[in-house]
Amino acid sequence: MAIDEIKIGGMGARQRRVEDNRFIRGKGNYVDDIVLPGMLHMEILRSPVAHARIRSIDVSRAWEIPGVRLVLTGEMLAARNLAWMPTLSYDTQAVLATDKVRFQGQEVAAVVADDPYIAKDACEAIVVDYEPLPVIVNPDQAMAPDAPLIRDDKVNQHDNRVFDWEVGDRERTEQAFAEADVVSTLELHYPRSHPSPIETCGSIADFDRSTEKLTVYMTTQAPHIIRAAVAMVAELPEHMIRIISPDIGGGFGNKVPVYPGYVVSILASILTERPVKWIEDKTGNLISTGFGRDIYLKGELALRSDGRILGVRMHTTSDHGAFFSDAQPSKFKVGLMHSAFACYDIPTAHLTATGVYTNKAPGGVAYRCSFRVTEAMYFQERMVHAAADDLGIDQAEIRRRNFVRDDDFPHRTAFGFLTDSGQYTKCLDLGLEAVDYEGFLREKEEARKQGRLLGIGISTMTEPLGAGNSREYDILGIKMFDAAELRVHMTGKAILRTGAKTQGQGHETTWAQIVAHELGIPANDVVVEEGDTDTAPFGMGTYASRSTPVAGAAVSMVARKIRAKARKIAAHLLEVSEEDIEWELGRFYVRSAPDRGVTIQECAMAAYSNVPDGMEPGLENHAYYDPPNLTWPFAAYIATVEVDPETGVWDVLRVVAVDDCGVRINPMIVEGQIMGGLTEAYAMSSMQFITFDADGNCIGSNYMDYLLPTAWETPGFELHEVVTPCPHHPIGAKGVGECATVGGPAAFVNAVMDALKDTGVRNIDMPLLPDRVHRALTTGADVSGAPPVDPDAP
Amino acid sequence: MSSLFNEVTSTRSDDVPVRRVTITVNGETHTADIEPRLLLAHLLRQGLKLTGTHTGCDTTNCGACTVLFDGRPVKSCTMLAVQADGHEVTTVEGLNTPSGLHPIQEGFKDEHGLQCGFCTPGMMMAAKALLDENPAPSEEDVRWALAGNLCRCTGYQNIVKAVLWAAERMDDTEAEEAS
Numbered sequence: 013m014a015i016d017e018i019k020i021g022g023m024g025a026r027q028r029r030v031e032d033n034r035f036i037r038g039k040g041n042y043v044d045d046i047v048l049p050g051m052l053h054m055e056i057l058r059s060p061v062a063h064a065r066i067r068s069i070d071v072s073r074a075w076e077i078p079g080v081r082l083v084l085t086g087e088m089l090a091a092r093n094l095a096w097m098p099t100l101s102y103d104t105q106a107v108l109a110t111d112k113v114r115f116q117g118q119e120v121a122a123v124v125a126d127d128p129y130i131a132k133d134a135c136e137a138i139v140v141d142y143e144p145l146p147v148i149v150n151p152d153q154a155m156a157p158d159a160p161l162i163r164d165d166k167v168n169q170h171d172n173r174v175f176d177w178e179v180g181d182r183e184r185t186e187q188a189f190a191e192a193d194v195v196s197t198l199e200l201h202y203p204r205s206h207p208s209p210i211e212t213c214g215s216i217a218d219f220d221r222s223t224e225k226l227t228v229y230m231t232t233q234a235p236h237i238i239r240a241a242v243a244m245v246a247e248l249p250e251h252m253i254r255i256i257s258p259d260i261g262g263g264f265g266n267k268v269p270v271y272p273g274y275v276v277s278i279l280a281s282i283l284t285e286r287p288v289k290w291i292e293d294k295t296g297n298l299i300s301t302g303f304g305r306d307i308y309l310k311g312e313l314a315l316r317s318d319g320r321i322l323g324v325r326m327h328t329t330s331d332h333g334a335f336f337s338d339a340q341p342s343k344f345k346v347g348l349m350h351s352a353f354a355c356y357d358i359p360t361a362h363l364t365a366t367g368v369y370t371n372k373a374p375g376g377v378a379y380r381c382s383f384r385v386t387e388a389m390y391f392q393e394r395m396v397h398a399a400a401d402d403l404g405i406d407q408a409e410i411r412r413r414n415f416v417r418d419d420d421f422p423h424r425t426a427f428g429f430l431t432d433s434g435q436y437t438k439c440l441d442l443g444l445e446a447v448d449y450e451g452f453l454r455e456k457e458e459a460r461k462q463g464r465l466l467g468i469g470i471s472t473m474t475e476p477l478g479a480g481n482s483r484e485y486d487i488l489g490i491k492m493f494d495a496a497e498l499r500v501h502m503t504g505k506a507i508l509r510t511g512a513k514t515q516g517q518g519h520e521t522t523w524a525q526i527v528a529h530e531l532g533i534p535a536n537d538v539v540v541e542e543g544d545t546d547t548a549p550f551g552m553g554t555y556a557s558r559s560t561p562v563a564g565a566a567v568s569m570v571a572r573k574i575r576a577k578a579r580k581i582a583a584h585l586l587e588v589s590e591e592d593i594e595w596e597l598g599r600f601y602v603r604s605a606p607d608r609g610v611t612i613q614e615c616a617m618a619a620y621s622n623v624p625d626g627m628e629p630g631l632e633n634h635a636y637y638d639p640p641n642l643t644w645p646f647a648a649y650i651a652t653v654e655v656d657p658e659t660g661v662w663d664v665l666r667v668v669a670v671d672d673c674g675v676r677i678n679p680m681i682v683e684g685q686i687m688g689g690l691t692e693a694y695a696m697s698s699m700q701f702i703t704f705d706a707d708g709n710c711i712g713s714n715y716m717d718y719l720l721p722t723a724w725e726t727p728g729f730e731l732h733e734v735v736t737p738c739p740h741h742p743i744g745a746k747g748v749g750e751c752a753t754v755g756g757p758a759a760f761v762n763a764v765m766d767a768l769k770d771t772g773v774r775n776i777d778m779p780l781l782p783d784r785v786h787r788a789l790t791t792g793a794d795v796s797g798a799p800p801v802d803p804d805a806p
Numbered sequence: 807m808s809s810l811f812n813e814v815t816s817t818r819s820d821d822v823p824v825r826r827v828t829i830t831v832n833g834e835t836h837t838a839d840i841e842p843r844l845l846l847a848h849l850l851r852q853g854l855k856l857t858g859t860h861t862g863c864d865t866t867n868c869g870a871c872t873v874l875f876d877g878r879p880v881k882s883c884t885m886l887a888v889q890a891d892g893h894e895v896t897t898v899e900g901l902n903t904p905s906g907l908h909p910i911q912e913g914f915k916d917e918h919g920l921q922c923g924f925c926t927p928g929m930m931m932a933a934k935a936l937l938d939e940n941p942a943p944s945e946e947d948v949r950w951a952l953a954g955n956l957c958r959c960t961g962y963q964n965i966v967k968a969v970l971w972a973a974e975r976m977d978d979t980e981a982e983e984a985s
């Protein structure tokens with residue numbers, strides 16, 4: 013009798029997570045929990061100013077403090093050729109500043125001491141003499157003719173421009189605009205934000221002189237990339253570098269790049285020959301590590317009067333801070349911004365992009381996002397919303413009129429991506445029905461008569477998740493694929509290793525479910541290991557919702573290889589030819605005599621005790637998976653809000669989410685991902701942002717200023733699903749982790765803009781703080797959120 | 807060795823001021839010589855090796871460090887260890903008993919109330935304080951009680967469910983015990 017797949021924790025099971033067994037007991041093993049014998053502690057001294065020449069650094073008083081073992085400055089690093097390091101976008105970044113500091117919070121010196129308190133004391137004893145320079149906090153300032161040059165360290169860099177880039181068909185798009193009935197325009201700023209996992213970044217570097225081996229415990233989402241980077245930057249042989257990424261307290265893109273703290277801790281361990289632990293404080297994390305967004309849009313839609321979009325024109329200006337260190341595929345300068353409008357059937361599009369340096373922290377990480385896809389979809393859905401208003405067409409109807417139809421796949425988007433599957437209208441209609449769209453519109457009308465402001469916002473989008481394929485996607489030339497290794501022991505239990513790295517996504521549970529689905533080995537019989545480069549196969553890491561599309565596919569493929577070998581063993585055990593063997597979950601049987609069969613566990617035992625002549629013993633294998641395409645999940649998010657006209661405060665009434673992420677391996681985990689994403693979407697639309705005053709002081713440098721919603725503010729979420737399997741993924745799954753972060757913000761903002769429709773206000777930049785909404789209500793004018801802000805303003 | 811924390815048996819070699827404190831943690835009494843500036847969170851984590859109590863911020867906002875102090879929830883990152891002298895502290899490690907998990911722990915697992923797990927110990931301790939005081943909270947009560955704890959992964963909905971799950975379960979157990 014066939015096994016019940018749900019019972020063994022296979023595909024579709026709401027399998028409770030195995031990793032929880034340690035987390036709920038406080039037995040997680042995060043970097044800061046690890047203590048090595050003789051371990052020292054490192055703290056980093058950061059620049060208090062945003063732009064200044066360093067006249068001198070006096071570390072003598074720091075050395076005098078008992079317990080101080082090492083004080084490092086940029087000069088000492090420079091002597092070892094380590095003062096600068098390459099970024100993930102072919103730029104350079106200072107490790108410890110030598111010539112200038114270029115943003116507030118930049119790393120200037122480091123102290124290694126017996127405990128972190130002493131190290132902090134010693135940091136305070138370091139005296140740095142700064143000569144202040146003019147500060148740049150936005151692209152207009154950066155591109156002004158008399159702007160100070162931020163990157164005077166670079167030869168041939170004569171202004172603050174990082175790049176100019178374009179994609180799409182300029183001429184055809186111009187033609188479309190010439191023929192348009194209406195052109196709808198919108199200017200927006202997607203504010204700088206920070207992924208801000210609750211756990212900050214940290215590392216423990218442990219260089220063993222006797223073996224010449226460097227082991228680094230590190231908060232990294234991509235241990236193998238780090239190993240490669242350390243090999244290149246520190247010029248250590250790759251086999252002598254072991255990166256261990258233990259439990260990670262959330263990543264969201266923040267823990268992809270290489271940060272100065274990691275590098276300095278490694279050097280400190282080499283110099284002291286002791287393990288050196290560095291744990292960043294929250295302010296250090298917020299002001300210096302990879303931010304997300306900070307990009308401006310001038311967007312135009314060429315429209316026919318019936319609402320059909322004839323062409324899209326976008327110009328983006330991205331603020332990269334002091335060093336261009338975006339974590340993104342090397343071919344694309346503004347990430348996958350050109351995935352915008354992928355769910356709409358549009359004849360032509362053109363995007364131009366400019367990147368600038370400013371005196372702000374570097375980063376541009378894919379914050380719960382596939383490389384600027386969040387910005388792309390936000391711009392898209394805000395532009396569609398404005399276009400509907402301009403044309404006087406219903407918000408849902410304009411989307412329906414432009415969606416790619418279900419029978420139109422595969423579909424080449426106006427910017428050249430190939431989408432492969434989806435049921436866009438069905439998803440939207442399901443969401444509208446769930447929220448009772450018509451009913452809400454009536455309610456809104458009624459409320460309006462009483463002076464109450466209700467609004468509804470829709471956001472629909474498909475986004476590219478799961479980079480590669482390796483033809484188009486690489487990071488620093490390293491192709492984006494992933495690998496899995498599966499070893500089935502003789503009793504039919506197994507260990508699976510992948511090159512991905514979970515940070516809360518539940519890989520230990522989900523991967524075991526894929527094995528259960530492919531082999532019929534109960535999920536509880538499979539242990540999953542990730543994050544140790546000495547034992548895990550190569551992988552590009554976990555970000556950009558790529559684990560299930562790429563590493564998850566590798567898990568499927570390796571399990572299928574195991575099954576193929578087990579089939580041969582089964583034929584041998586059953587004494588029939590392989591062609592006469594059939595498979596049902598967990599068992600091979602003889603086609604003509606279904607009662608005669610062997611289980612996968614029996615095959616495993618035979619692999620070690622009774623293999624056919626000429627067969628290599630054992631039951632293990634590995635698979636490298638290079639996806640043929642990205643996966644394209646679709647989502648429709650709908651929010652309803654009420655705005656208080658007196659105060660500008662807005663409350664979320666309902667949030668309806670319809671996600672089509674293909675086949676769901678563990679629906680419970682998928683729903684958890686969606687709710688987490690929706691919360692970040694709500695956060696960005698309502699309160700969470702990092703900005704700067706005119707002096708380059710970071711506003712949002714701690715959790716008192718950088719507001720994350722709590723359980724009290726966070727709305728409830730109503731989740732719905734549609735399943736359109738991915739045609740090329742081995743089990744039909746698509747990425748999902750970031751969908752709601754990507755598509756969600758526009759739903760909230762569109763809802764507030766809908767409530768304010770009568771005022772004529774077209775845009776308020778995120779976050780829609782009550783004072784911004786209030787200003788829009790009272791002035792009837794758009795509200796820009798671009799820095800600098802006046803922190804003392806009421 | 808670090809001067810921050812020394813079991814009383816070890817000898818001290820420098821002149822850093824220390825205070826002797828006696829603190830009961832998860833039912834076990836510890837005596838230690840500590841620097842007056844040592845934070846309770848660090849005493850628990852580094853001194854007593856109870857690393858289930860996490861620290862996630864510098865400003866008393868995140869609540870990852872929440873422990874029970876004489877039964878009340880406190881943020882152990884914002885309390886000096888010397889202030890705990892003579893008091894009782896319960897950490898996440900004290901939540902389960904040898905006979906099994908606390909219903910709050912079971913609830914978090916069953917309702918998928920955690921993802922990365924970093925906020926979880928603090929969340930569970932805040933939840934314990936709530937349920938000790940209010941065994942039958944409403945959803946609103948739970949959301950309010952957890953408003954001092956940040957989670958970046960879950961969106962809270964499942965955390966709230968987990969706490970309500972535990973409340974129900976504890977109610978049942980108590981009813982059973984009573985009968």
Ligand code: FES
Nearest residue numbers: 862863868869883
């Ligand atoms: S670490 Fe104590 S509140 Fe954040």
Ligand code: FES
Nearest residue numbers: 921925957958959
């Ligand atoms: S589970 Fe990751 S912060 Fe809450």
